[in-house]
Amino acid sequence: MAVAPEPGAPPRRDSADYVSFGVRIAASWAWRVAVVVGTTGLLVWMLGHLSLLVVPLMIAALLSGLLSPIVSRLRRLRVPVGIAVGITLLGFLGLVTALVTIVSRTMARGFEPLWQQAVAGLETVEEWIFTGPLQFSNDDMADLTNETLEQLRNNSSEILSEALSWGSTLGHIVAGILLALFALIFFLLEGQRIWAFIVRLLPADARRPVDGAGRRGWKSLVNYVRVQLFVAFVDAVGIGLGAVILGVPLAVPLGVLVFLGSFIPILGALVTGTVAVLLALVANGWVNALIMLIVVLAVQQAESHILQPLVMGKAVSLHPLAVVLAVTGGTLLAGIAGALFAVPLLAIANAVIKYLADRGWERDPVLPPAATGPPVDPAPAAGAPPASDAAYASSSSVDDWPAPADLDGEEPSVAQETSSRSPSERHGA
Numbered sequence: 001m002a003v004a005p006e007p008g009a010p011p012r013r014d015s016a017d018y019v020s021f022g023v024r025i026a027a028s029w030a031w032r033v034a035v036v037v038g039t040t041g042l043l044v045w046m047l048g049h050l051s052l053l054v055v056p057l058m059i060a061a062l063l064s065g066l067l068s069p070i071v072s073r074l075r076r077l078r079v080p081v082g083i084a085v086g087i088t089l090l091g092f093l094g095l096v097t098a099l100v101t102i103v104s105r106t107m108a109r110g111f112e113p114l115w116q117q118a119v120a121g122l123e124t125v126e127e128w129i130f131t132g133p134l135q136f137s138n139d140d141m142a143d144l145t146n147e148t149l150e151q152l153r154n155n156s157s158e159i160l161s162e163a164l165s166w167g168s169t170l171g172h173i174v175a176g177i178l179l180a181l182f183a184l185i186f187f188l189l190e191g192q193r194i195w196a197f198i199v200r201l202l203p204a205d206a207r208r209p210v211d212g213a214g215r216r217g218w219k220s221l222v223n224y225v226r227v228q229l230f231v232a233f234v235d236a237v238g239i240g241l242g243a244v245i246l247g248v249p250l251a252v253p254l255g256v257l258v259f260l261g262s263f264i265p266i267l268g269a270l271v272t273g274t275v276a277v278l279l280a281l282v283a284n285g286w287v288n289a290l291i292m293l294i295v296v297l298a299v300q301q302a303e304s305h306i307l308q309p310l311v312m313g314k315a316v317s318l319h320p321l322a323v324v325l326a327v328t329g330g331t332l333l334a335g336i337a338g339a340l341f342a343v344p345l346l347a348i349a350n351a352v353i354k355y356l357a358d359r360g361w362e363r364d365p366v367l368p369p370a371a372t373g374p375p376v377d378p379a380p381a382a383g384a385p386p387a388s389d390a391a392y393a394s395s396s397s398v399d400d401w402p403a404p405a406d407l408d409g410e411e412p413s414v415a416q417e418t419s420s421r422s423p424s425e426r427h428g429a
Helices: 021-049 051-076 083-109 111-131 138-154 155-198 206-243 251-261 267-284 286-315 319-359 386-396 414-418 422-426
Strands: none
Touching: 021 051, 051 083, 051 155, 051 206, 051 319, 083 155, 083 251, 155 206, 206 251, 206 267, 206 286, 206 319, 251 267, 267 286, 286 319
16 A cells, blocks of 8 residues: 655655756667667678678679669660660670770780790899899708798698688689679669569558658669769779880780779779789889889879769768778778778668658659548459559659669659559559
């Protein structure tokens, strides 16, 4: 039985009453931030364990952002979507194959004189080792060779294990390439229907916001891919022009190699820069190689810290500092894959959050005036979708995600195309 407080006694105070308002606000923020950080960390951990699946799909999304405008142009010329996708993919693969063929054949033709120069350089190094300040003798060289062979024999199991690991990695890479190509085909061919299907899984009130946010995010991804093409071209021209000025052989295939390598973060710049410096060293000596190294570093640093942050930041509405921090953080978290996907993911997140925070769907001409009020769903006919679904399907602007039509809306959206089919077909799309 509760005891009533004595008349005139001060009311009892809960322990929370002794916590200041500022501390309570800070605590409220703290647990919410902890939930967000924990959820994000869990998501990153899960994606890391599914990298063999996630990375190829994300690469396919990047490539679809590059190729979907081409498919759109072909669709506007009344080319069927299947043929348009086939032409685009064959053209893309043919272009990449042609560039690789040009590089390999040109280097093969110039390999013989370079090999002769390399042999002459090695002979000079050998002579310097024996007659220079090191004063190596034949016995010293034999001892060094025997010691090296002994180390190899002692660590043969580790070397074999590493070789098997590299073989497994190569198999994963081949499987990832095939998966990315397979996903790319369906992203270009069925992207609109995939996105429309995902949107229709959501509650009716959430469809317009998610649809609009997705389209804004996709537009940012397309802009990112276009700017990355420009950055790769600038890299290739800068290093190739430096090679021409310094008289480095095979300057043109070197530029093509730099262009292709620019799409592989970190590793691409390292490999192509090393090739450029080695070509200069073999052909023109160490002074020329040192100058070539300075040129490579200057171009790469200008691209990383000036060109990419400014141009990329403007194209995807990100501050240059955010671009630099995203690439650095992505590299630390996930290596090459993190560096590749950090900026596009940040750009998509920025566009989506801005759109949702500004309630942009309220200004989008998505639904007709008669459908903007609260939805009232009458009883649908047998097998037909609810009225709100039908209204959304007939008037929503689900553009290419990833899809043949670009974001200008010149081509009917998937939702608009599905409105011409039967209700049961629309419901099963």
